[in-house]
Amino acid sequence: MDALKSLVQPLVGGGGGSSMIDGMKLVVLGGTVETARRVASSGWSHFINSFFLTAHFSEEDYPYDWLMLWLSRRPEWQRSREFETTTRTSTPGFGTRLADNSFGDDDDENEDIPGKVKTRVVFQPTANTTHTIYYRGHWLRVRRGRKNDGSGSETLSISVVARNNSILKQLVLQAKKEYEAEAVHRIQIYFADSHGCWRWTDSRHKRPMSSIVLNPGVKEMLLSDTKDFLKSEKWYADRGIPFRRGYLLHGVPGSGKSSLIHAIAGELMLDIYVVSLSSSWISDGTLTTLMGRVPARCIVLLEDLDAAFTRSTSRDDESTGSPDSSKTATVSNEPTDFHLRSSRRHRTEHLSDVNTLSLSGLLNALDGVAASEGRILFATTNHLERLDPALSRPGRMDVWVEFRNASKWQAELLFRNFFPSTDDDNVVIEGELEGIELPTKPPSPTTESTSGASTLSSMFSSFAGQSTNASSVSLSSCAGTAASSSVSTSGKAPSTRAGDGLKNQAYLPPSVEEEIAAFKHSSPPLDGNTLSKLAKDFADSIPDEEFSVAALQGYLLKNKSRPEDAAHNAAAWVVSEREMRERLKKERELKEKQAREKRRKELLEKAEEKKKAEEEASKKALEAEKNKTEEKAKREAEETAAAEAELKQLQNEAALDTATAENKDSDSESDVSSSGTSTPAEPAATWVKIEDSSN
Numbered sequence: 001m002d003a004l005k006s007l008v009q010p011l012v013g014g015g016g017g018s019s020m021i022d023g024m025k026l027v028v029l030g031g032t033v034e035t036a037r038r039v040a041s042s043g044w045s046h047f048i049n050s051f052f053l054t055a056h057f058s059e060e061d062y063p064y065d066w067l068m069l070w071l072s073r074r075p076e077w078q079r080s081r082e083f084e085t086t087t088r089t090s091t092p093g094f095g096t097r098l099a100d101n102s103f104g105d106d107d108d109e110n111e112d113i114p115g116k117v118k119t120r121v122v123f124q125p126t127a128n129t130t131h132t133i134y135y136r137g138h139w140l141r142v143r144r145g146r147k148n149d150g151s152g153s154e155t156l157s158i159s160v161v162a163r164n165n166s167i168l169k170q171l172v173l174q175a176k177k178e179y180e181a182e183a184v185h186r187i188q189i190y191f192a193d194s195h196g197c198w199r200w201t202d203s204r205h206k207r208p209m210s211s212i213v214l215n216p217g218v219k220e221m222l223l224s225d226t227k228d229f230l231k232s233e234k235w236y237a238d239r240g241i242p243f244r245r246g247y248l249l250h251g252v253p254g255s256g257k258s259s260l261i262h263a264i265a266g267e268l269m270l271d272i273y274v275v276s277l278s279s280s281w282i283s284d285g286t287l288t289t290l291m292g293r294v295p296a297r298c299i300v301l302l303e304d305l306d307a308a309f310t311r312s313t314s315r316d317d318e319s320t321g322s323p324d325s326s327k328t329a330t331v332s333n334e335p336t337d338f339h340l341r342s343s344r345r346h347r348t349e350h351l352s353d354v355n356t357l358s359l360s361g362l363l364n365a366l367d368g369v370a371a372s373e374g375r376i377l378f379a380t381t382n383h384l385e386r387l388d389p390a391l392s393r394p395g396r397m398d399v400w401v402e403f404r405n406a407s408k409w410q411a412e413l414l415f416r417n418f419f420p421s422t423d424d425d426n427v428v429i430e431g432e433l434e435g436i437e438l439p440t441k442p443p444s445p446t447t448e449s450t451s452g453a454s455t456l457s458s459m460f461s462s463f464a465g466q467s468t469n470a471s472s473v474s475l476s477s478c479a480g481t482a483a484s485s486s487v488s489t490s491g492k493a494p495s496t497r498a499g500d501g502l503k504n505q506a507y508l509p510p511s512v513e514e515e516i517a518a519f520k521h522s523s524p525p526l527d528g529n530t531l532s533k534l535a536k537d538f539a540d541s542i543p544d545e546e547f548s549v550a551a552l553q554g555y556l557l558k559n560k561s562r563p564e565d566a567a568h569n570a571a572a573w574v575v576s577e578r579e580m581r582e583r584l585k586k587e588r589e590l591k592e593k594q595a596r597e598k599r600r601k602e603l604l605e606k607a608e609e610k611k612k613a614e615e616e617a618s619k620k621a622l623e624a625e626k627n628k629t630e631e632k633a634k635r636e637a638e639e640t641a642a643a644e645a646e647l648k649q650l651q652n653e654a655a656l657d658t659a660t661a662e663n664k665d666s667d668s669e670s671d672v673s674s675s676g677t678s679t680p681a682e683p684a685a686t687w688v689k690i691e692d693s694s695n
C-alpha cells in the first residue's frame, strides 16, 4: 500500500498542492492511459489487418453450411464458454449432421418407439464471439456475426496469419468434402422465399430410380439426357448456345412427376430448388432474382406451371397463358421426340387473381440475360392446355414427357415392387405381433364366453399388482385349451405382459381375434412364382389407364400385409372406386347445378333490382323535370304579370301625361289660337312584346 502511495505521490503531487492541480493531474493521467489503450487497440487491428487474411462466408451461400458442419465437429468450437442453444433446423446441417455437438435425452426409455421424433438441442457459440481453432499448423480466428444490412443473416469470418490464402482454400475444400460425404445419401431441397432468396427447407433420402414405375425407356431417357447435358458445357459454349436445358413433365395428378424429379436429383447428386408459381408474392422481379441466384449445378423445379398464369392486372388478354386451340395445335407439332400431346378436354375453370407474374416475366426469368447457366429446369403441370406456346419452344422446355394413368403393365410392376419376394436380398419384415403365436383354430366357445370376465380379471390383476405363486403356474398349465396355446409367454413386451396376467388370473384370455391377427405391417416374402401370379391377377383386374399410380399405390398400402387380398380384391376395389367416382361426380354436378341456380337467381334479383332502380330514377327525373317546368312556367307567369302591371302603370302614367299635356295644350291653344300654329301630341309609352318561351 505504501509502495503504491509512493508511486502515485509524485504524479498527483505532495500533500501541499491545491486540489484543482491534483484534479488536473488526474485528468491528464486518465487521458494518457486511454490514449495508450486506443493506440494499442488500433495498432493491434492494424497488425491483424496487415498480417491476417480474412474470409467472410454468408449464410446464403454453400460454404457457410460446409464450414458450420466442419466447425461443429471441432472440440474448440464445442468447448466454447459462451454459447446459445437451438433446436431449430435452420440450416441443412442441423438435425441431420450437427449431431456431434447436439444432445438429447438419450436415456429416454421411449427412445425405441418407431417414428418418435427426437428433439436434439444444438450448442453453438454465440454470435460476435471469437474462437481460436488450430488447423494444419495455423491458428484460425473464427467469428460468427450478423450482417448489418437489415437482413439479419449470419456470417462467418475466418482470419489466419498466412502469406497467401491457400490455407483458407484447403479449409473450405475439406469442409466441402466432409459435407458432401454426409450428403451422399440425401438431397437438399431449397424453397424460394418472398425476398427472392433461397431457403434450405429439407434434406431427403434419395429415391431409387427403380421405385418409379413408368413406361419402358422414359426414366432411362430422362436420366441419360440430363447426364449428357451436365457434361456438355464445352459443347454448348463452342456453339454459343446457352448452357441450359428444360424438361416439361405434364399429365394427370399422382402419376409420378415429382417422384421422378426427386429420383433424378438423387442419381445426379443435385439439390432441388423449388418455386411454386402460384405463390401470392411471386412477381417478375422476384422470379428473375431467384433465377439469377441458383447455383451453377442444380435442378430448378417450377411446380404447377399453369398456375402461374393468372388474370393479374399486369397481363394483357393475349398473355393469359391459355392458348386457343389453334395455338395448341401448333405446339403439338413441335419436333420433340418425347412430346406426346394430351387429349384432355379444355377446362374452363377460372384462374384466381393472386400474383403479378406475367408471361414475359416468366420467359425472361427462364432464359433472359440474368438467368443462370448450368441449371436443369423441370416444370410440372396438370393442365398442359393452359400453357402458352411461348413456353414450349426448345431452349425453354426442350423435352416434354406426358404422364398418364397407370397401364396394366405399370400396375403389375408396381405390385411386384411393392411386396417382398423370397428372391430379394435383405427382406425386412416389420411390425409383426412379436411373441404372439397366432391361433390356428377358431377360438373356443368357452373362451369367448369368458372374455368379459377375463378382461375384468386382467384389469384387476394389473390394478392389484403382480404376485407370482405356484397356483398361477398350475392355472396356466391346467387350462390346456386352444386359448392357452394362443399365447406364448416367451416373447417380448406384449407377450410378457399377457403371460404375467395369465399367472394371476382365474380365467384365460381370449384368443387373438382374426382381424387383429390379420393386422400386420408387412407380409412374409412370397416366392417368385406366387408373386408373379398375384401381380398378374392384380394387373388383370386393373383397367388400362384409368387410375393413377398414386391411387394404385394407395390401394396396395391398405393391403400392405395381404398380397393375396390385394390381388384378389382388386376387381372389387375398381368397382367401388368407380362407384365412388360416380357418386362424387354426381355430387359435384349437383353442387355445380345448385351453384349455377343460385347464381342465376342472384343475377335475376340483381337485374330486377337494377330495373327497379332505373325506373325509380327515371320517375324521379321526370318528376324533377316536371317540377322544373312548372317552376319555370310559374316564374314566367309572374314575370308576365309583373310586365303587364308595369305596362299598365306606364299606360296610366302616359294617359296622365297626355291628360296633363292636353290641359296644357288647351291652355296654350288658346295661346296659339291667338298666334295661329298647331303641334300634334307624341306617343307616351312603348309597347312590350311578351313571348312564351316555353313554346
Ligand SMILES: Nc1ncnc2c1ncn2[C@@H]1O[C@H](COP(=O)(O)OP(=O)(O)OP(=O)(O)O)[C@@H](O)[C@H]1O
Pocket: 211, 212, 213, 214, 251, 252, 253, 254, 255, 256, 257, 258, 259, 260, 380, 381, 382, 403, 549, 550, 551, 553
Ligand atoms: N410412376 C410412379 N411410380 C412410382 N410411384 C408413383 C408413380 N406415380 C405416383 N407414384 C406415387 O404416388 C405419389 C404421388 O406421386 P407424385 O407426387 O410424384 O405425383 P405427381 O405426378 O407429381 O402428382 P401432382 O401432379 O399431383 O403433383 C407418390 O407417393 C409416389 O410414390
